[in-house]
Amino acid sequence: MKLDIxxxxxKRLKLVSKAVTRFDASLHRFxxxxxxxxxxxxxxxxxxxxxxxxxxxxxINLPDENDEQSKETLIEIINPKIIEASGHQLYQEGCLSVxxxxxxxxxxxxxxxxxxxxxxxxxxxxxxxxLSVAIQxxxxxLLGKLFIEKLSxxxxxxxxxxxxxxxxxxxxx
Ligand code: QAP
Ligand code: CO
Numbered sequence: 001m002k003l004d005i006x007x008x009x010x011k012r013l014k015l016v017s018k019a020v021t022r023f024d025a026s027l028h029r030f031x032x033x034x035x036x037x038x039x040x041x042x043x044x045x046x047x048x049x050x051x052x053x054x055x056x057x058x059x060i061n062l063p064d065e066n067d068e069q070s071k072e073t074l075i076e077i078i079n080p081k082i083i084e085a086s087g088h089q090l091y092q093e094g095c096l097s098v099x100x101x102x103x104x105x106x107x108x109x110x111x112x113x114x115x116x117x118x119x120x121x122x123x124x125x126x127x128x129x130x131l132s133v134a135i136q137x138x139x140x141x142l143l144g145k146l147f148i149e150k151l152s153x154x155x156x157x158x159x160x161x162x163x164x165x166x167x168x169x170x171x172x173x
Contacts, residue, residue, distance in 0.1 A: 003037045003051040008098045008163070014144040017047070017054040020078045023120035031076055031118055034059050043096045044069070045134040047141030050097050056080065058138035062130055075125075077115045080139055083124075084112040091133045093147045100166055101159060105147050107136045 006012055020027065030053065038046040038059060048057040060075045087109030094102040110128045113135060117123050127135055137147060148159055 001033050001036060002040050003033050005037060005041060005046075005050050005096050006052050007096075008146060008148070010097075012052055012054075013049060013097055013141070013146060015049055015054040016144050017049055017056045017142040019056050020116070023078075023116070023118060027078075028118055031057070031059065035061075035071065035074060038096070039069070039071075041096050045138050046096060047138045049141050049144070056142050058135070058142070060131065060134045060138065062134065075131075076118050077113070077135070077138075078117065078120075080113055080115040080135070080142075082111055082139070083114050084110075086110050089129070089133070091130070093133065093137055095137070095147055097141075098146060098148060098163070101148070101163060103147070103151060103155065103159070105133075105137075105150050107133050111135060 034046055034048065034051060034057070037051055038061065044062055045058065045060045048055045056079045058077045058080065060077070061069050061073060063069050064073065085108040088106055089109045090104050090106055092102050093105045109132060110126070111132045112124065112126050114122065114124050140147065148156060151159060
């Protein structure tokens with residue numbers, strides 16, 4: 001079932017998400033709903049708070065070498081914790097909660113991540129390049145942070161102006 005994605009400046013995006021403690025059927029239904037929601041919106045990553053549920057959950061579904069997305073490569077990450085991070089990279093990020101806006105953001109190049117899967121089992125993964133960017137972007141959501149908060153003061157002001165204008169245009173059309 002598709003859920004509604006909340007968008008900036010919705011204050012709920014600032015909530016700090018809480019740990020998942022029950023790995024039950026209702027969690028599994030919610031994860032499936034998150035996937036339907038992200039897939040329908042043509043996203044590659046989604047955090048639970050973006051559908052107004054403040055839990056430490058994120059999902060990532062990167063396109064493969066043929067630029068196609070498939071549910072087989074979906075990664076469900078619950079209660080993530082960065083164990084190691086190194087290097088730096090710039091990547092042009094976007095966000096389903098900040099539609100229509102993209103900007104270069106600096107992130108770690110490589111991560112080692114500990115997390116739980118949907119069954120509550122402890123997992124670990126190593127990520128670099130786009131997967132690493134996606135994990136860091138989504139983990140910021142769990143802390144109530146958006147990528148636009150990483151912009152310089154001047155760029156942020158330009159963003160606010162452009163975004164408001166785009167919102168206004170959306171309302172009348
Ligand atoms: C986060 O972002 C991310 O503005 C996921 O109109 C960002 O899925 C992961 C999207 C950068 C890795 C690198 C954004 C779709 C999707 C939009 C997304 C839009 C339609 C963003
Ligand atoms: Co986002």
